[in-house]
Amino acid sequence: MKRLLTATLIAAALASPAYAAKDTITVGMQLEPPNLDPTGGAAAAIREVNYLNMFEGLTRVDENLNPHPLLAESWTISADGLTYTFKLHTGVKFHDGAAFDCSVVKFTYERAVGPDSTNGQKGYFEPIAKTECPDPATAVVTLKRPTGRFLFAMGLSDSVMISPATAATNKATPVGTGPFRFSRWVKGDRVEMLRNDSYWGAKPALKMVTFRFISDPTAAAAAVMAGDLDAFPNFPAPETLDQIRADKRFTVAIGTSSGKVVLSLNNARAPFDDVRVRRALAHAIDRKALIDALGGGGTPIGSHYVPGDAAYIDLSNTYPYDPAKARALLAEAGVKPGFVMTLRLPPPAYARRGGEVIAAMLEQVGITAKIENIEWAQWLDQVFGKSTNFDATIVAHVEARDLDVFARDFYYFNYKNTEYRAIYAKYIEAADPAAQIALAQQLQRKLAEDQPAVFLYAGAKTGVWNAKLRGLWINGPIPANHMAVVSWVD
């Protein structure tokens, strides 16, 4: 009976007309975006849904963080590095039919720096002195000071072009210039988008994309196994990977991310103000063992930069795992065995599970780490916001190329180092790519030496998807699902 049924099904499948490849996809994400406006909220989930899909900027970055032309087809930079002249694509329309031209660029950038701006990366726009429109297809942006990463910053999702007509409603019904247009959002469940048939560039192969939000890792794995989802680009259940790898239906892709998991220390509080203590903590942690214990993969790091980026240098062996050395350094700094510190841990597994592993390692060098589990809102308020009130925490810094966080006047590490700031000032103004790379490496070395935070590992990006899918990003240096380049093969 069973064989007969199988035979019938095969016959039915063969008899059906030879379809072109499938043109819809359901993509799983762990978190739901709070809203869909990338210029009014920092959540990674917003970008994973709409960056390069619904919204586009003058430039874009690829999966290796290189900037490329997008709505600007080319540009010239003045010799002093202060004036950027963008030549814009003509004939580009927003999904509601409004035209894209220089006035939109001017509106977008002025809105981002304006007093009512709620752009989470307002700092990217702060160097802009003015935006001028000599003609509709040309935008001239003048900066207050040279900014080496301007093209990169203008390619990120915080810098996408926003139409004046829809700026106020993008949170619920996003309208951009991208290859997909918003269709509907079933809150708590899914966001659907459809191909934009009047797109100015190459049309995507997919006709419809559905993002489904599944926060529970077990449920996510089940939805993949049951075939309810075609792809889960940031797969949250590493413990099921072996099972999925063994299944011919799926591809498991391990790539790099910009996530730097660090044991952040309060550099303003004794004894963490002593560099010997911070180095001792670095010696006390076996990064390889930590990565293995967490099961999600990753690469040990010794500074605030990730492999895969052109300027990366491997400093993970600056303070290799050496408990004896750690104890010696602690003794030298006057930290007695039995010293108690608190470790405040936000919800993700890398922090909670990782915190327990690290506490056990610290115990080996005579430090008792008292664990306090807190939720994100508390972490932001108590650790990040009132940064005087913590010893240490574990957190992933996920922004790409965020060497600036150690140079800020106010940031929760309280690392106030004039030497680092001086190098950073040179780095941010360097226009020459080779000079930028050299300075980025100098910054990495300085951080490795000082260990304002104990740099643990660069997180891997684990993606799981149907073996017949092509084009999904393997690396995830910025939160994005670039669906226009994704297609099915037979």
Add this chain to the structure above:
Amino acid sequence: MNLFLFRRVLGLLATVLAASLVVFIVLEVLPSDPAALMLGTDARPDTLAALRRELGLDQPSWWRFVTWIGNLLRGDLGISYTYRVPVSELIGARVEVTLPLAMMAIGLSTSIAIPIGVFSASRRGAASDTAMMAGAQLGIAMPNFWLGILFILVFAVWLGWFPAGGFAGWDKGVGAALHSLVLPAFALALPQAAILSRVTRASVLETLGQDYVRTARAKGLTATVALWRHAVPNALIPVATILGLQFSFLLAGTVIIENVFTLPGLGRLMFQSIAQRDLIVVQDLVVLMATSVIVINFVVDMIYRLLDPRIGAGAQ
């Protein structure tokens, strides 16, 4: 009766007001800043201030409480901080999932538990009674989320009969929508049915020992008729109480099952809004749930009167 109703409504209003005040104060005290949560770690102080202004968070808290309550009385639940849509719209969409799920679960648990409980009681001590009560014990011991994961594994991943989670939506047809609620409804219903069947059994056993049942048998009724006509109706009051509690639980407490099956229901909305500090949604949900619990209790009280007219008579 009218006085009774009047007192109940007054009590309802007082309770809801107290609940709203408590939840508001708790959320005020809770360390959090919705704006910081939304704008992330790179936000500048002036950006945070702009968003707080936009959300009205720069107003003093007493003023926010008064405006909230005032708007509630006019039927306006406010605008969600994170989603930026009216809260009534959000809650409305979630009720469409949670209410049918709760009704399915309560329907299932009642139709499983009452026959089992009555049957068990009528065959007290027999092998079938022991087997059923052992099964019920197992059901009580089994947490519903574990049962849910088991169901997903068996019926979605292995057999492929049901989706592994998610809600198809009513616009995809009643069949498809109900289809996606079957597994979660069973996962919710079975542990509840286990409790309910034990309560039913105990209650029926108690009434079976009453004089009027003996009288019924003495006047010549068969055991079955005496059971169904005299013992069971009298045994239903504790059952109704438990049912009322379970229904309240199903409306408010399905957060775990909704997470396991990724259903966009009220429980998950509550969970999400607390995590994201969408304070106005949390406040509205607490008030809504307090109201529904009170209304359900009221309905249960009314059912007592139907089941046992003496209760109403005593109050007059």
